[in-house]
Amino acid sequence: MNNRQITANPLAQYWVTLMLLLAISGCSSSASVKINTTFPQVLAEPKPINVAILFNDSFSAYQARPTKNTHLDIGTAQVQLFKNAFKGLFSEIEFVATADSIGEQTSLVITPSVREVQISTPSDNYLNIFEVWIKYNLEIKTADGETLTNWFMPVYGKTPDSFMASKSAAIEHATITAIRDAGAKLILDFYRIPAVYDWVSKQRLKEDLG
Amino acid sequence: MMVELSHNSILALVLVALSVLSGCAATTTIDKYRPSTELIALNSNEKIALLGRRDAGHHETDREFINCVASKIKAANIEVLDEQTFINAIYPWFEPRTAPRGLPRLKRLLQQPLVKAEINQQAVRYLVWLDGSTETQDQSGSISCAIGPGGGGCLGFAQWNKLSVYEGIVWDLHLLEEKGRLRIDSEGTSYLIGAVAPIPLLTPVKSDACNSMGTQLTSFFSTQ
Numbered sequence: 001m002n003n004r005q006i007t008a009n010p011l012a013q014y015w016v017t018l019m020l021l022l023a024i025s026g027c028s029s030s031a032s033v034k035i036n037t038t039f040p041q042v043l044a045e046p047k048p049i050n051v052a053i054l055f056n057d058s059f060s061a062y063q064a065r066p067t068k069n070t071h072l073d074i075g076t077a078q079v080q081l082f083k084n085a086f087k088g089l090f091s092e093i094e095f096v097a098t099a100d101s102i103g104e105q106t107s108l109v110i111t112p113s114v115r116e117v118q119i120s121t122p123s124d125n126y127l128n129i130f131e132v133w134i135k136y137n138l139e140i141k142t143a144d145g146e147t148l149t150n151w152f153m154p155v156y157g158k159t160p161d162s163f164m165a166s167k168s169a170a171i172e173h174a175t176i177t178a179i180r181d182a183g184a185k186l187i188l189d190f191y192r193i194p195a196v197y198d199w200v201s202k203q204r205l206k207e208d209l210g
Numbered sequence: 211m212m213v214e215l216s217h218n219s220i221l222a223l224v225l226v227a228l229s230v231l232s233g234c235a236a237t238t239t240i241d242k243y244r245p246s247t248e249l250i251a252l253n254s255n256e257k258i259a260l261l262g263r264r265d266a267g268h269h270e271t272d273r274e275f276i277n278c279v280a281s282k283i284k285a286a287n288i289e290v291l292d293e294q295t296f297i298n299a300i301y302p303w304f305e306p307r308t309a310p311r312g313l314p315r316l317k318r319l320l321q322q323p324l325v326k327a328e329i330n331q332q333a334v335r336y337l338v339w340l341d342g343s344t345e346t347q348d349q350s351g352s353i354s355c356a357i358g359p360g361g362g363g364c365l366g367f368a369q370w371n372k373l374s375v376y377e378g379i380v381w382d383l384h385l386l387e388e389k390g391r392l393r394i395d396s397e398g399t400s401y402l403i404g405a406v407a408p409i410p411l412l413t414p415v416k417s418d419a420c421n422s423m424g425t426q427l428t429s430f431f432s433t434q
Contacts, residue, residue, distance in 0.1 A: 040298040043324050085302075160270040177306075184302035
Protein backbone atom coordinates (compact mmCIF):
# COMPACT_ATOMS: atom_id res chain seq x y z
CA MET A 1 0.00 0.00 0.00
CA ASN A 2 2.80 2.33 0.99
CA ASN A 3 4.81 1.36 -2.08
CA ARG A 4 1.89 2.22 -4.28
CA GLN A 5 1.68 5.72 -2.72
CA ILE A 6 5.40 6.32 -3.23
CA THR A 7 5.24 5.36 -6.94
CA ALA A 8 2.06 7.38 -7.52
CA ASN A 9 3.37 10.61 -5.99
CA PRO A 10 6.08 11.41 -8.58
CA LEU A 11 3.55 10.80 -11.34
CA ALA A 12 1.05 13.13 -9.67
CA GLN A 13 3.79 15.72 -9.13
CA TYR A 14 4.74 15.40 -12.80
CA TRP A 15 1.16 16.01 -13.92
CA VAL A 16 0.69 18.94 -11.53
CA THR A 17 3.96 20.49 -12.75
CA LEU A 18 2.95 19.94 -16.37
CA MET A 19 -0.46 21.52 -15.83
CA LEU A 20 1.10 24.47 -14.02
CA LEU A 21 3.61 24.98 -16.82
CA LEU A 22 0.85 24.83 -19.40
CA ALA A 23 -1.23 27.32 -17.42
CA ILE A 24 1.73 29.67 -16.99
CA SER A 25 2.69 29.46 -20.69
CA GLY A 26 -0.95 30.09 -21.61
CA CYS A 27 -0.90 33.28 -19.55
CA SER A 28 2.45 34.40 -20.97
CA SER A 29 2.25 37.79 -22.69
CA SER A 30 5.28 37.28 -24.96
CA ALA A 31 4.87 37.21 -28.73
CA SER A 32 7.24 36.30 -31.51
CA VAL A 33 5.88 37.13 -34.94
CA LYS A 34 7.34 36.56 -38.40
CA ILE A 35 5.38 38.13 -41.24
CA ASN A 36 5.16 35.66 -44.12
CA THR A 37 2.19 37.03 -46.01
CA THR A 38 2.29 38.13 -49.64
CA PHE A 39 1.30 41.63 -50.66
CA PRO A 40 -0.62 42.59 -53.81
CA GLN A 41 0.92 44.43 -56.75
CA VAL A 42 0.15 48.14 -56.74
CA LEU A 43 -2.16 49.63 -59.33
CA ALA A 44 -0.31 52.77 -60.41
CA GLU A 45 1.29 54.23 -63.53
CA PRO A 46 5.08 54.41 -63.00
CA LYS A 47 7.08 57.43 -64.15
CA PRO A 48 9.99 56.95 -66.58
CA ILE A 49 12.75 57.50 -64.02
CA ASN A 50 15.75 55.22 -63.59
CA VAL A 51 16.06 54.43 -59.92
CA ALA A 52 18.13 52.11 -57.73
CA ILE A 53 16.62 50.92 -54.46
CA LEU A 54 19.24 49.96 -51.92
CA PHE A 55 17.95 47.30 -49.53
CA ASN A 56 20.85 46.87 -47.17
CA ASP A 57 21.02 43.93 -44.75
CA SER A 58 19.79 45.96 -41.79
CA PHE A 59 16.55 46.57 -43.73
CA SER A 60 16.02 43.26 -45.50
CA ALA A 61 16.69 41.25 -42.34
CA TYR A 62 15.10 43.76 -39.95
CA GLN A 63 13.84 42.37 -36.67
CA ALA A 64 12.18 44.66 -34.16
CA ARG A 65 11.87 44.28 -30.43
CA PRO A 66 9.33 46.99 -29.55
CA THR A 67 8.93 45.62 -26.01
CA LYS A 68 11.04 43.14 -24.08
CA ASN A 69 8.39 40.43 -24.63
CA THR A 70 7.65 41.13 -28.29
CA HIS A 71 9.76 40.14 -31.25
CA LEU A 72 8.77 41.13 -34.80
CA ASP A 73 10.51 39.78 -37.90
CA ILE A 74 9.37 42.07 -40.71
CA GLY A 75 12.44 42.18 -42.99
CA THR A 76 11.27 39.86 -45.77
CA ALA A 77 7.73 41.23 -45.77
CA GLN A 78 8.73 44.88 -45.97
CA VAL A 79 11.20 44.19 -48.80
CA GLN A 80 8.44 42.48 -50.79
CA LEU A 81 5.99 45.33 -50.16
CA PHE A 82 8.53 48.05 -51.00
CA LYS A 83 9.51 46.23 -54.22
CA ASN A 84 5.84 46.15 -55.26
CA ALA A 85 5.30 49.79 -54.34
CA PHE A 86 8.44 51.12 -56.07
CA LYS A 87 7.49 49.23 -59.24
CA GLY A 88 4.35 51.38 -59.24
CA LEU A 89 6.42 54.57 -58.94
CA PHE A 90 9.30 54.04 -61.40
CA SER A 91 9.40 52.27 -64.75
CA GLU A 92 13.13 51.53 -64.69
CA ILE A 93 14.20 50.13 -61.40
CA GLU A 94 16.94 47.97 -59.94
CA PHE A 95 17.03 46.50 -56.45
CA VAL A 96 20.49 46.20 -54.99
CA ALA A 97 21.98 45.05 -51.70
CA THR A 98 25.13 47.21 -51.78
CA ALA A 99 25.97 50.65 -53.17
CA ASP A 100 28.70 49.08 -55.39
CA SER A 101 26.07 47.28 -57.46
CA ILE A 102 24.25 50.42 -58.61
CA GLY A 103 24.18 50.80 -62.40
CA GLU A 104 25.48 53.81 -64.32
CA GLN A 105 22.13 54.82 -65.76
CA THR A 106 20.64 55.42 -62.33
CA SER A 107 19.25 58.90 -61.65
CA LEU A 108 18.10 58.41 -58.07
CA VAL A 109 19.19 56.15 -55.24
CA ILE A 110 16.67 55.43 -52.51
CA THR A 111 17.69 53.72 -49.28
CA PRO A 112 14.81 52.79 -47.00
CA SER A 113 15.45 52.11 -43.33
CA VAL A 114 13.42 51.53 -40.18
CA ARG A 115 13.84 54.08 -37.43
CA GLU A 116 11.51 52.57 -34.87
CA VAL A 117 8.68 50.10 -34.34
CA GLN A 118 6.13 50.67 -31.62
CA ILE A 119 3.23 48.52 -30.50
CA SER A 120 0.30 49.21 -28.25
CA THR A 121 -1.84 46.52 -26.63
CA PRO A 122 -5.28 46.79 -24.99
CA SER A 123 -3.58 46.97 -21.59
CA ASP A 124 -1.58 50.01 -22.80
CA ASN A 125 -4.22 51.95 -24.69
CA TYR A 126 -7.38 50.91 -22.78
CA LEU A 127 -8.98 50.30 -26.17
CA ASN A 128 -10.13 47.01 -27.53
CA ILE A 129 -7.41 46.92 -30.19
CA PHE A 130 -3.75 46.17 -30.89
CA GLU A 131 -1.83 48.88 -32.75
CA VAL A 132 1.52 48.91 -34.58
CA TRP A 133 3.49 51.93 -35.80
CA ILE A 134 6.51 51.56 -38.06
CA LYS A 135 8.60 54.67 -38.62
CA TYR A 136 10.44 54.42 -41.94
CA ASN A 137 13.04 56.75 -43.34
CA LEU A 138 13.73 57.07 -47.05
CA GLU A 139 17.11 58.55 -47.89
CA ILE A 140 16.79 59.91 -51.43
CA LYS A 141 20.01 60.80 -53.25
CA THR A 142 20.84 61.78 -56.82
CA ALA A 143 23.31 59.69 -58.83
CA ASP A 144 26.00 62.26 -57.91
CA GLY A 145 25.54 61.48 -54.23
CA GLU A 146 23.71 64.71 -53.39
CA THR A 147 21.05 64.09 -50.73
CA LEU A 148 17.69 65.36 -51.98
CA THR A 149 15.90 64.60 -48.74
CA ASN A 150 15.45 62.22 -45.85
CA TRP A 151 11.75 61.48 -45.89
CA PHE A 152 10.24 60.36 -42.62
CA MET A 153 7.36 57.98 -43.33
CA PRO A 154 5.34 56.77 -40.35
CA VAL A 155 2.78 54.03 -41.06
CA TYR A 156 0.06 52.57 -38.86
CA GLY A 157 -1.92 49.37 -38.51
CA LYS A 158 -4.44 48.05 -36.04
CA THR A 159 -6.70 45.09 -35.38
CA PRO A 160 -10.49 45.36 -35.69
CA ASP A 161 -10.74 44.26 -32.04
CA SER A 162 -8.72 42.29 -29.51
CA PHE A 163 -10.80 39.13 -29.76
CA MET A 164 -8.32 37.42 -32.00
CA ALA A 165 -6.83 33.98 -31.48
CA SER A 166 -3.79 35.17 -29.53
CA LYS A 167 -1.58 38.15 -28.88
CA SER A 168 0.76 36.95 -31.65
CA ALA A 169 -2.11 36.70 -34.16
CA ALA A 170 -3.33 40.18 -33.22
CA ILE A 171 0.14 41.74 -33.55
CA GLU A 172 0.66 39.94 -36.87
CA HIS A 173 -2.63 41.34 -38.21
CA ALA A 174 -1.79 44.89 -37.06
CA THR A 175 1.74 44.64 -38.53
CA ILE A 176 0.44 43.44 -41.92
CA THR A 177 -2.00 46.37 -41.94
CA ALA A 178 0.87 48.74 -41.12
CA ILE A 179 3.10 47.35 -43.90
CA ARG A 180 0.20 47.64 -46.38
CA ASP A 181 -0.19 51.23 -45.19
CA ALA A 182 3.44 51.83 -46.21
CA GLY A 183 2.52 50.91 -49.80
CA ALA A 184 -0.45 53.28 -49.73
CA LYS A 185 1.62 56.10 -48.24
CA LEU A 186 4.40 55.66 -50.82
CA ILE A 187 2.07 55.65 -53.82
CA LEU A 188 0.03 58.56 -52.48
CA ASP A 189 2.77 60.86 -51.23
CA PHE A 190 6.13 60.07 -52.84
CA TYR A 191 5.84 62.55 -55.72
CA ARG A 192 4.40 65.14 -53.33
CA ILE A 193 7.67 65.31 -51.34
CA PRO A 194 8.80 68.90 -52.11
CA ALA A 195 12.42 67.93 -52.88
CA VAL A 196 11.32 65.06 -55.15
CA TYR A 197 8.69 67.23 -56.85
CA ASP A 198 11.31 69.93 -57.58
CA TRP A 199 13.83 67.38 -58.83
CA VAL A 200 11.29 65.72 -61.16
CA SER A 201 10.22 69.16 -62.49
CA LYS A 202 13.84 70.10 -63.20
CA GLN A 203 14.49 66.79 -64.95
CA ARG A 204 11.43 67.31 -67.12
CA LEU A 205 12.58 70.85 -67.97
CA LYS A 206 16.04 69.52 -68.91
CA GLU A 207 14.47 66.91 -71.18
CA ASP A 208 12.23 69.54 -72.80
CA LEU A 209 15.22 71.85 -73.44
CA GLY A 210 17.56 69.07 -74.51
CA MET B 211 -56.28 31.37 0.62
CA MET B 212 -53.61 28.86 -0.30
CA VAL B 213 -55.09 28.28 -3.76
CA GLU B 214 -55.37 32.03 -4.43
CA LEU B 215 -51.70 32.59 -3.48
CA SER B 216 -50.59 29.79 -5.80
CA HIS B 217 -52.50 31.35 -8.67
CA ASN B 218 -50.91 34.71 -7.97
CA SER B 219 -47.48 33.12 -7.79
CA ILE B 220 -48.02 31.31 -11.07
CA LEU B 221 -49.29 34.51 -12.66
CA ALA B 222 -46.26 36.42 -11.37
CA LEU B 223 -43.91 33.73 -12.64
CA VAL B 224 -45.57 33.73 -16.05
CA LEU B 225 -45.35 37.53 -16.21
CA VAL B 226 -41.65 37.48 -15.25
CA ALA B 227 -40.94 34.75 -17.81
CA LEU B 228 -42.84 36.64 -20.51
CA SER B 229 -41.12 39.92 -19.76
CA VAL B 230 -37.71 38.18 -19.80
CA LEU B 231 -38.47 36.40 -23.07
CA SER B 232 -39.88 39.55 -24.69
CA GLY B 233 -36.68 41.29 -23.60
CA CYS B 234 -34.78 38.79 -25.75
CA ALA B 235 -36.26 40.16 -28.96
CA ALA B 236 -34.25 42.91 -30.65
CA THR B 237 -35.91 46.16 -31.67
CA THR B 238 -34.76 47.18 -35.12
CA THR B 239 -35.34 50.52 -36.81
CA ILE B 240 -34.66 51.01 -40.51
CA ASP B 241 -34.15 54.40 -42.14
CA LYS B 242 -34.01 54.13 -45.90
CA TYR B 243 -33.36 56.81 -48.48
CA ARG B 244 -33.39 56.41 -52.23
CA PRO B 245 -33.47 59.18 -54.81
CA SER B 246 -35.81 57.12 -56.97
CA THR B 247 -38.35 54.38 -56.35
CA GLU B 248 -37.13 52.43 -59.37
CA LEU B 249 -35.14 49.32 -58.64
CA ILE B 250 -31.43 49.39 -59.43
CA ALA B 251 -30.87 47.24 -62.50
CA LEU B 252 -28.08 44.70 -62.23
CA ASN B 253 -27.11 42.68 -65.30
CA SER B 254 -26.21 39.03 -64.95
CA ASN B 255 -22.53 39.77 -65.62
CA GLU B 256 -22.33 42.63 -63.08
CA LYS B 257 -21.36 42.32 -59.44
CA ILE B 258 -21.55 44.39 -56.33
CA ALA B 259 -18.69 44.81 -53.85
CA LEU B 260 -19.41 45.17 -50.14
CA LEU B 261 -16.72 47.10 -48.31
CA GLY B 262 -16.39 47.96 -44.64
CA ARG B 263 -15.23 51.36 -43.50
CA ARG B 264 -11.91 51.01 -41.68
CA ASP B 265 -10.80 54.61 -41.28
CA ALA B 266 -12.57 55.49 -38.03
CA GLY B 267 -10.30 55.58 -35.01
CA HIS B 268 -12.69 54.16 -32.43
CA HIS B 269 -14.29 51.36 -34.42
CA GLU B 270 -13.84 49.28 -37.53
CA THR B 271 -16.69 47.63 -39.40
CA ASP B 272 -16.03 43.98 -38.70
CA ARG B 273 -15.61 41.44 -41.47
CA GLU B 274 -18.01 39.03 -39.79
CA PHE B 275 -20.87 41.52 -40.32
CA ILE B 276 -19.82 42.19 -43.91
CA ASN B 277 -19.64 38.46 -44.68
CA CYS B 278 -23.05 37.98 -43.06
CA VAL B 279 -24.65 40.73 -45.21
CA ALA B 280 -22.85 39.37 -48.30
CA SER B 281 -24.29 35.90 -47.70
CA LYS B 282 -27.83 37.38 -47.44
CA ILE B 283 -27.38 39.23 -50.72
CA LYS B 284 -25.84 36.20 -52.46
CA ALA B 285 -28.88 34.18 -51.36
CA ALA B 286 -30.96 36.48 -53.60
CA ASN B 287 -28.86 35.49 -56.64
CA ILE B 288 -26.89 38.74 -56.68
CA GLU B 289 -23.19 38.29 -57.35
CA VAL B 290 -21.05 39.77 -54.60
CA LEU B 291 -17.30 40.17 -54.98
CA ASP B 292 -15.33 39.20 -51.89
CA GLU B 293 -14.16 42.29 -50.00
CA GLN B 294 -10.49 41.34 -49.72
CA THR B 295 -10.34 40.27 -53.39
CA PHE B 296 -11.59 43.70 -54.42
CA ILE B 297 -9.26 45.59 -52.05
CA ASN B 298 -6.24 43.58 -53.25
CA ALA B 299 -7.14 44.03 -56.92
CA ILE B 300 -7.32 47.83 -56.49
CA TYR B 301 -4.40 48.07 -54.02
CA PRO B 302 -3.58 50.58 -52.59
CA TRP B 303 -6.63 52.70 -53.43
CA PHE B 304 -9.08 51.20 -50.93
CA GLU B 305 -6.79 51.01 -47.90
CA PRO B 306 -7.89 52.90 -44.75
CA ARG B 307 -5.60 55.81 -45.73
CA THR B 308 -6.70 56.05 -49.37
CA ALA B 309 -10.31 54.80 -49.64
CA PRO B 310 -12.57 57.53 -51.07
CA ARG B 311 -14.93 58.90 -48.44
CA GLY B 312 -17.12 60.74 -50.92
CA LEU B 313 -18.14 60.72 -54.56
CA PRO B 314 -15.83 63.61 -55.63
CA ARG B 315 -12.80 61.57 -54.48
CA LEU B 316 -14.17 58.45 -56.22
CA LYS B 317 -14.58 60.42 -59.45
CA ARG B 318 -10.93 61.55 -59.25
CA LEU B 319 -9.82 57.99 -58.52
CA LEU B 320 -11.68 56.60 -61.51
CA GLN B 321 -9.96 59.12 -63.77
CA GLN B 322 -6.91 56.88 -63.41
CA PRO B 323 -7.16 54.54 -66.43
CA LEU B 324 -5.56 51.60 -64.58
CA VAL B 325 -8.07 51.79 -61.72
CA LYS B 326 -11.04 52.13 -64.05
CA ALA B 327 -9.82 49.21 -66.18
CA GLU B 328 -9.38 46.98 -63.11
CA ILE B 329 -12.88 47.78 -61.83
CA ASN B 330 -14.26 46.93 -65.27
CA GLN B 331 -12.17 43.76 -65.29
CA GLN B 332 -13.66 42.75 -61.93
CA ALA B 333 -17.15 43.55 -63.34
CA VAL B 334 -18.04 45.56 -60.24
CA ARG B 335 -20.96 47.88 -61.03
CA TYR B 336 -22.04 48.93 -57.53
CA LEU B 337 -20.05 49.54 -54.39
CA VAL B 338 -21.80 49.22 -51.04
CA TRP B 339 -20.05 50.84 -48.08
CA LEU B 340 -20.96 49.41 -44.71
CA ASP B 341 -20.05 51.42 -41.65
CA GLY B 342 -20.93 50.72 -38.04
CA SER B 343 -20.40 48.56 -35.01
CA THR B 344 -22.10 46.60 -32.26
CA GLU B 345 -21.47 47.78 -28.73
CA THR B 346 -22.36 46.44 -25.31
CA GLN B 347 -23.86 48.98 -22.94
CA ASP B 348 -25.43 49.17 -19.45
CA GLN B 349 -24.12 45.96 -17.96
CA SER B 350 -25.61 45.24 -14.56
CA GLY B 351 -26.04 42.42 -12.04
CA SER B 352 -23.61 39.72 -11.11
CA ILE B 353 -23.39 35.99 -11.25
CA SER B 354 -21.04 33.75 -9.32
CA CYS B 355 -20.24 30.11 -9.81
CA ALA B 356 -18.60 27.74 -7.36
CA ILE B 357 -17.49 24.15 -7.39
CA GLY B 358 -16.76 21.88 -4.44
CA PRO B 359 -16.48 18.21 -3.53
CA GLY B 360 -20.27 17.94 -3.27
CA GLY B 361 -20.97 19.56 -6.64
CA GLY B 362 -21.16 23.02 -8.08
CA GLY B 363 -23.51 25.63 -9.35
CA CYS B 364 -24.11 29.25 -10.27
CA LEU B 365 -26.27 31.84 -8.58
CA GLY B 366 -27.15 35.35 -9.64
CA PHE B 367 -28.50 37.43 -12.47
CA ALA B 368 -26.77 39.63 -15.03
CA GLN B 369 -28.08 41.67 -17.91
CA TRP B 370 -26.63 43.85 -20.64
CA ASN B 371 -27.84 45.86 -23.60
CA LYS B 372 -26.41 45.56 -27.08
CA LEU B 373 -26.75 48.25 -29.70
CA SER B 374 -25.91 47.72 -33.38
CA VAL B 375 -25.80 50.79 -35.60
CA TYR B 376 -24.86 50.24 -39.24
CA GLU B 377 -25.11 52.45 -42.30
CA GLY B 378 -25.03 51.24 -45.90
CA ILE B 379 -24.39 53.49 -48.89
CA VAL B 380 -24.70 52.31 -52.51
CA TRP B 381 -22.48 53.93 -55.15
CA ASP B 382 -22.89 53.39 -58.87
CA LEU B 383 -19.39 53.02 -60.34
CA HIS B 384 -20.54 53.72 -63.90
CA LEU B 385 -22.73 56.76 -63.36
CA LEU B 386 -20.65 57.85 -60.33
CA GLU B 387 -23.66 58.71 -58.21
CA GLU B 388 -25.24 57.58 -54.98
CA LYS B 389 -28.10 55.15 -55.51
CA GLY B 390 -29.35 54.97 -51.95
CA ARG B 391 -28.49 54.74 -48.31
CA LEU B 392 -29.96 53.08 -45.27
CA ARG B 393 -29.34 52.98 -41.57
CA ILE B 394 -30.13 50.06 -39.30
CA ASP B 395 -30.42 50.54 -35.52
CA SER B 396 -30.95 47.30 -33.61
CA GLU B 397 -31.15 47.14 -29.83
CA GLY B 398 -31.89 44.44 -27.30
CA THR B 399 -31.20 43.17 -23.80
CA SER B 400 -29.60 39.83 -23.00
CA TYR B 401 -29.79 38.00 -19.67
CA LEU B 402 -27.77 35.40 -17.84
CA ILE B 403 -29.62 33.65 -15.05
CA GLY B 404 -27.65 31.59 -12.58
CA ALA B 405 -30.00 28.92 -11.22
CA VAL B 406 -27.57 26.06 -10.49
CA ALA B 407 -26.71 25.98 -14.19
CA PRO B 408 -26.10 29.30 -16.00
CA ILE B 409 -29.03 29.96 -18.36
CA PRO B 410 -28.21 32.47 -21.13
CA LEU B 411 -31.09 34.33 -22.80
CA LEU B 412 -29.27 36.11 -25.59
CA THR B 413 -30.78 38.66 -27.94
CA PRO B 414 -29.42 38.33 -31.50
CA VAL B 415 -28.94 42.08 -32.01
CA LYS B 416 -26.13 41.90 -34.57
CA SER B 417 -27.80 39.04 -36.41
CA ASP B 418 -31.02 41.09 -36.63
CA ALA B 419 -29.06 44.06 -37.97
CA CYS B 420 -27.41 41.79 -40.56
CA ASN B 421 -30.74 40.29 -41.63
CA SER B 422 -32.32 43.75 -41.97
CA MET B 423 -29.33 45.16 -43.86
CA GLY B 424 -29.21 42.16 -46.20
CA THR B 425 -32.95 42.19 -46.87
CA GLN B 426 -33.09 45.94 -47.45
CA LEU B 427 -30.04 46.02 -49.71
CA THR B 428 -31.42 43.10 -51.72
CA SER B 429 -34.67 45.02 -52.18
CA PHE B 430 -32.71 47.86 -53.85
CA PHE B 431 -31.70 45.69 -56.81
CA SER B 432 -33.44 43.92 -59.61
CA THR B 433 -31.44 41.22 -61.37
CA GLN B 434 -31.88 40.77 -65.12
